[in-house]
Amino acid sequence: MNDMTDSTPTAADLTAAVRATLAGHTSARAQRPAALCSVCAGIVPAGRGEVEDAPDAEDDRLDALRAESGLPPLRGWTRRHTACDDPRVIVRSLTGRKVSDDVARLALRAARVRPRTAVDDGYAIVPTISVHASELDRMRLARDLDGTPWAHITPERRAALAEAIDDAQRQIRLQAPHGCTSGACGFCGVARSTGWHASPVTWRDGTAAPLCGDCYKVMARRPRTRELLGLRTLAVEALSGATGMGLADAFGDDMRLFAELVAPGHPGTAEPWAHAADAWGEVREAARRALPSSLPEPLRAHYLALQRAERDAAIARNVHEAPARHRAELVAAGWPVE
Ligand SMILES: [Zn+2]
Numbered sequence: 001m002n003d004m005t006d007s008t009p010t011a012a013d014l015t016a017a018v019r020a021t022l023a024g025h026t027s028a029r030a031q032r033p034a035a036l037c038s039v040c041a042g043i044v045p046a047g048r049g050e051v052e053d054a055p056d057a058e059d060d061r062l063d064a065l066r067a068e069s070g071l072p073p074l075r076g077w078t079r080r081h082t083a084c085d086d087p088r089v090i091v092r093s094l095t096g097r098k099v100s101d102d103v104a105r106l107a108l109r110a111a112r113v114r115p116r117t118a119v120d121d122g123y124a125i126v127p128t129i130s131v132h133a134s135e136l137d138r139m140r141l142a143r144d145l146d147g148t149p150w151a152h153i154t155p156e157r158r159a160a161l162a163e164a165i166d167d168a169q170r171q172i173r174l175q176a177p178h179g180c181t182s183g184a185c186g187f188c189g190v191a192r193s194t195g196w197h198a199s200p201v202t203w204r205d206g207t208a209a210p211l212c213g214d215c216y217k218v219m220a221r222r223p224r225t226r227e228l229l230g231l232r233t234l235a236v237e238a239l240s241g242a243t244g245m246g247l248a249d250a251f252g253d254d255m256r257l258f259a260e261l262v263a264p265g266h267p268g269t270a271e272p273w274a275h276a277a278d279a280w281g282e283v284r285e286a287a288r289r290a291l292p293s294s295l296p297e298p299l300r301a302h303y304l305a306l307q308r309a310e311r312d313a314a315i316a317r318n319v320h321e322a323p324a325r326h327r328a329e330l331v332a333a334g335w336p337v338e
């Protein structure tokens with residue numbers, strides 16, 4: 001009984017064991033020598049930074065050579081600054097510019113301040129700059145790099161990066177919904193879109209009206225037309241999602257484009273088809289009811305069910321009203337009916 005008690009670790013024992021393990025980790029970390037950062041080639045102080053890889057015999061030989069020249073060890077590029085995992089930090093260090101994470105990633109990739117990716121080494125997903133492409137490069141770097149951060153990135157490459165930042169900012173701006181210099185969408189009236197396209201639609205003064213990305217998608221699927229009825233039919237298609245034979249005959253004259261309704265220079269609306277929401281709502285509903293099979297899901301299922309329900313109701317009405325109608329016909333023809 002006493003033996004059992006003696007061999008069971010006490011809470012104090014456990015605490016001591018945990019402390020010892022932590023101390024082991026800490027001392028292993030503290031024992032990492034100072035090394036060059038694999039990203040910026042600045043010095044990662046002893047015990048700091050992220051571990052990249054264990055040095056091999058060749059790395060040890062290079063470090064011995066560097067030590068003879070009074071240079072800090074490379075240790076096989078085994079380390080990097082934690083801050084050098086952040087593309088924004090890299091961009092700021094190289095250009096002095098403060099940019100978003102998206103812009104920084106795009107610009108680093110475009111400027112070939114080469115982001116290392118999962119493809120390169122199988123695990124690093126954060127873009128970093130790989131500065132050792134070949135054994136020859138490593139020899140040169142081992143000789144030249146003195147621990148000054150970013151010394152290997154030339155003024156030309158920094159200028160290229162600054163240009164890439166401008167491009168990335170423009171690209172990201174264009175991905176966000178934006179206005180068009182020619183006005184709102186000539187079909188639906190939306191003021192902002194992720195893409196704008198030239199179209200045969202004109203404002204009331206005859207100047208060209210653009211189409212938003214969504215409306216243009218519909219027009220691009222169909223044969224080009226400048227005829228108003230054809231354009232209105234395409235607009236019904238963009239409005240409702242319905243398409244097919246008979247769309248023009250059924251709705252052509254009930255439909256008006258945004259460009260027909262407003263004075264040129266109208267700023268448009270935040271939502272598409274909002275300027276004449278009621279009138280467009282009626283056309284949309286009628287188009288969907290007329291051509292339910294052409295709709296995308298889940299509209300298709302909804303409007304087909306609606307069509308079935310209406311047909312069933314019509315049949316029921318007919319069955320119910322037929323005897324009375326038949327009797328009226330007989331009476332009208334002069335038959336004596338009870
Ligand atoms: Zn670094």
Ligand SMILES: [Zn+2]
Binds near residue numbers: 215216
């Ligand atoms: Zn539109």
